[in-house]
Amino acid sequence: MTGDRSRSELLRMTLPNGLRVLLAPWYGTPRVAVTVHYGVGFRVEPPGREGFAHLFEHLMFRGSESLPDGRFYDHVHRLGGTANGSTHQDFTDYYQVVPASALEQALFSEADRMRAPRFTSGSLAEQLSGVEEEIRQATVGRPYGGFPWPLMPEVLYDTFANAHDGYGDVELLRRTTPDDCAEFFDAYYAPANAVLTLVGDFDPEHARGLIEHHFGDIRARPLPPPPDLREPEPAADRWARCSEPGIPAPAVALGYRLPNPEDDLSGYLAHVVLARLLAQRGLADPGWPRPDSSCGFFGLLDARDPDTLVLASLLAPGVTPEQLVAAVNERWDEWAEGGKIADAVDEAVRVLISEHHRQHSDLQTRGRALGRLEVLFGRGELLDELPGLLAKVSPSQVARAARSLRSAHKAVLVIEPAADRIRPRPATAPPHERPGPPAVHRDAVRLARTPAGPRPLPALLRARREPRLEGLSDTVLNSGLRLVTVRDARAPLVEMRLRVPLRTQGWACPDHLELLVHLIGVRTGAARLAQAIGGEFLLSTDGQWLDVTGHAPRARLDDWLNILAGVVAPTVFPQPVVPPPGALTRRGRLPHRTGDDALRRHWLTGAAADGPVDLAELHRSIMSPLGASLVAVGDLDPVSFTAGVEKALLAWWAADLSPPPRLALRGTGDLLALRQGGLTEVHVTLCTVRPPERAGEPARYLATAIFGSYMRSRLVTRIARRGPAAYEAYAGRETFLDTHRAYVRARIPNGLVKDAFDDIRDEARRLAADPPSATEVDLAREFCAAQLLSVFDSPAVLADLLRQTVSSGLEPSWLERLPGLLREVPVADVAGAGAELYGTPHLAGVVLGDIDPGRFVAETGLTVTEVHLDDMAGHR
CATH class of the missing domain: 3.30.830.10 (Metalloenzyme, LuxS/M16 peptidase-like)
Incomplete structure (x- = not known):
């Protein structure tokens, strides 16, 4: 369906203002990826400004001169696209994937925020709240928070740039002003410090013209000197211990300095293979947990020197951190001779090459990787050279890497269960005098204005890239x-x-x-x-x-x-x-899966094996x-x-090729109640049997979206009015047993169950009483037709969706035809399908949680059938 990798090309251009551009045509894909990498990460932050680069990344989505007040996302969300950003040690990237018809809109939005972003006190306060929650979730809100990153750099490195926490201190960040943001932008977000990358099916000459038109008038600015990342080698092993209540076992992480890939790429890649070898083979004692090991905190070739090889593992019962370190050293000793590991190295290399090909056959991942390698090393083409370079890594090079790590001084980070949460002291530095603003510094108000003023958003291209399954x-x-x-x-x-x-x-x-x-x-x-x-x-x-x-x-x-x-x-x-009683809960099965298992048994009239x-x-x-x-x-x-x-599969044969008889289902109108203690949320699946009819499928697809499966749907809009701390719910359809069902799934805090059921019932009634308007249907059809194009972003996603399509009883070519069919379906058909699928207030399905069935009935007015988890496993 798409262009052969052997025919892929990488075209370069540089605008007069210094902006570097990579064009990577990938013919046959109906969407395009647009990424912008800026050569600034959290290692530029001075003492007292920790976390600023990450906060700034969030702010860049909140508005620009032509797209104020969060309008950056308008073209993305309307067309089922994606947009996001991330902050790393030495770069920050912003990426979008949209239909090819929206290429110019994506370029316009990136150029507008590169030209004139808006920073206000309101957006700062809003994003500080979001950043605070992100930091909390990553470092406090989960077990082993901050392990191994961002704790490990503080142990391994000495200089502030390399050792400090890229998340920072929210209280210090609260001192940030809009003018601070404008100063940072002028210093680091200059065109000459950026790389723009396009991947997808576009005409290179047309793309050049669009880029020159939208980015060419952005003023060139001088770049600040790069941060000094020179780091002394550790003179001895460094140990740091911390503790956390509630974790099940101690964990240990080891950190080693990696070779500089700009000076010794083959040595760096030998360490990559060695890390994978350890992840695959583990330590000598097979009873110990297999360590996770990788190069880079965020991935392969994701930072300039210095970077880190990280190894992390839970400890087996009775094993001390010192014993784990000794076991790792024994592995390095064992692998110090290339002849002993030749077969293992060959296997590790094969896996790494396959993973590389697979990951970078995805539109977004390929665009981000090309830009990353260009902004860090000036060599975007390295992406397609890496499989060949990995194939050249020899067992002797891997053995040399093992000997190097065995003799190297390392950092050892230990986190142990304890009553108190204790972390190593954050990296500090001498008092730092902030440099004066750059020569072209503008305050936040002037920065957000240009002489030409706001510009109109370009229209979508009329010609659409229709998806095709080549050689189907x-x-x-x-x-x-x-x-x-x-x-x-x-x-x-x-x-x-x-x-x-x-x-x-x-x-x-x-x-x-x-x-x-x-x-x-x-x-x-x-x-x-x-x-x-x-x-x-x-x-x-x-x-x-x-x-x-x-x-x-x-x-x-x-x-x-x-x-x-x-x-x-x-x-x-x-x-x-017979599986032991309670197996359902002990295996950590997701609550919705447990509920579906209960529904299947109930609809099959309890036909589970009892022995x-x-x-x-x-x-x-x-x-x-x-x-x-x-x-x-x-x-x-x-x-x-x-x-x-x-x-x-010659021996795999069906003895009887006649289709099995249809199941006689019972109890499909019942609402089951399963009590599972300890859950803080109630998990709900409400559903009705709805056998498919191919003739009306496009209408049912849009009706499902309008009721509850995209961001402008009725159910999602109603929930949003309750605030961000309400509950989650969405609508869908799927094969269930030997039929199909339409469903609503919800995850509801215990105190909002009645409100959630009221919302779902009210919206179901309204779908029948107030059918979707032509405008409502047009918005849904535009979104759904565009979102379906994401199926073709990678071979892996395409295979997943083909499996789902075929198992649902549809032809594989349905994925090609559905976007066009959605654009043509009459509004009245969509209204009728909505009433058929969801327009009834009768609620059947399953409710699972730490609930009192009697109280639930009293609050909601619904009748329930109680089911016990052990009964579902066949235990009476």
């Missing part, structure tokens, strides 16, 4: 398996998705099914075998389907298919088993190719891939 093949094999393939050469990989309906036996035994999936994975070693070929194989169930999600290099497709054959083949399991289940028989009953689908998207030939599937 859709066939049903003799075995009953449906095979869907799409050629997509953005990466030398193939994404594969197998979906098998669980049928009555699987739907009735959710706990046995979870156990079966676990045992299949263990006995076949599928994940490990796929990793060895540079691929991935994940086996999972959501209670409705058994799913295999994976990928493989194009040269190893047969190997991956053979792994799949081992998973679907009959096998021997232990004697019939032992033969797992081999359960495997045979659900693992049938009849009704199953295999989707493959990637760099493949459909004919040879189909032959490979038929050969690998």
Whole structure:
């Protein structure tokens, strides 16, 4: 469907004001990614201004001369796009992904805030509140907060620039004024300190013209000197201990200095392979948790020198931090000889190369990575060189990296359970005299005004990029398996998705099914075998389907298919088993999943197994190719891939190709109540059976959006009027058992249950009494048609949505046709579909939480059927 990576090109231009531009055409994608990287991160912050770069990033979204008061998002949200930013050590990036028809609007919005941003006291106060909550969530509001970042730099580094906390102190940040923001902008957000990157299907010459038109008149400004990041090597190991109440086990992180990639890229990449080797192989004692290890706090080549190799692990019971450090040293000693690790290095390199290809076949990720490498190292093209450079990393280079780490002084950060929360002392520096404002400094009021004044937002391009599934093949094999393939050469990989309906036996035994999936994975070693070929194989169930999600290099497709054959083949399991009581809650299953399991059993009239289940028989009953689908998207030939599937799955056959009889469902109008103690929120799924009718599908799609599945929907708008601390709810439709349902899911604080149910009932009544207007439908159709284009952002996303489409009973070409159909559906059809799907105040489904059913009935006036979790697992 999209341009071949081998034909990808990277075009450069530099405007007279110094703005560097990268154009990376990727033909065939219906959306474009626009990113702007500024060469300023939190390592420029002086003492007393910690966290300012991050706060500033938030402020850049709040308004500019032509797009004041948060209007930056108007074109993004209206068209189902995305926009965000992030602050790193040495850069800040801003990125958008929008339909190709909105390319000029995206460029306009970025140019307007590069030219004349607006900083006000009101936006400062608003964003400080948001930043404060973000910091709280990252450092205090979760277990092991701040571990290993931002605590590790304070232990490993000496200089303030490298050691200080990029989040900062909110109380110090409250002293910030709009003029401080204007000063920072003039100093660091000059065009010559920025890189603009475009990725997608656009004409390069047309894009050049748009860029010159919108960015060319932004005034050039001098750049400040770069921060001094020189850092002395540690003279000894450095230990820091902290504590936190409520964590289940101690954790240890080790930090090592990495080679400078600008001076020794091959040495840096050898450390990348070594870190992956440790993450894959773990420590010598197999009973210890496997450490997480990576290069960079935020990712590969994400910062200039100095940067950090980080290793973090929970401690096994009875193991001390000192013993873990000794075990790591033993690993470095063991891997100090290249001959002993040749095979392991080859596998780690294969996995890293596949991951790199897969991640950067995504539109947004590719745009951000190109701009990052350009702003940091002046080499955006390094992105496509990295797979070849990784392939050249030898076992001897990795062994040299292991010897280097073994002899290097490191930082060791320990966090232990304790009654009090204690953290290392933040990095400090001598009193710092802030430099005077830059020569071109303007106050915040003058900064937000230009002589030309506000400019009009450009119109959307009339020509649309309609999505296309190139080389689509859709066939049903003799075995009953449906095979869907799409050629997509953005990466030398193939994404594969197998979906098998669980049928009555699987739907009735959710706990046995979870156990079966676990045992299949263990006995076949599928994940490990796929990793060895540079691929991935994940086996999972959501209670409705058994799913295999994976990928493989194009040269190893047969190997991956053979792994799949081992998973679907009959096998021997232990004697019939009964999962222990309470398994549902102990496994950490999401509350909505638990509720759906309860609904399936109830609708099947309680047909769960009440005693032992033969797992081999359960495997045979659900693992049938009849009704199953295999989707493959990637760099493949459909004919040879189909032959490979038929050969690998030759023994997988449905004995009876006739469709199973329809289920006789009962109790679909009941509202179930499940009490699960300890939850601070009530989880609700309200649903009705609604078998699909293909002729009316576009109308039902828009009706669902209008009722509750996008930001301007009626339900979302009503909830927003209650304030940000209200509750969450959204509408949707999906396959359920052997039929379909329309649903509303909600997550409600315990004190708002009555209000939430009143809201949902009122909006359901209003959908029938006050049908959507033409304007309301037009807004929804514009959003939905544009948002559907995101399906084509990457091969992985496309494979996911094809699996969902096919398993819902639709043709794969539906993804191509639906955006156009949404633009044509009559308003009256949408109104009728809304009344059919959601326009009834009768509420059926399931309510799960720490609830008193009697009180719930008294507050809401609803009738409920109580269900107990242990009963769902087959225990009486």
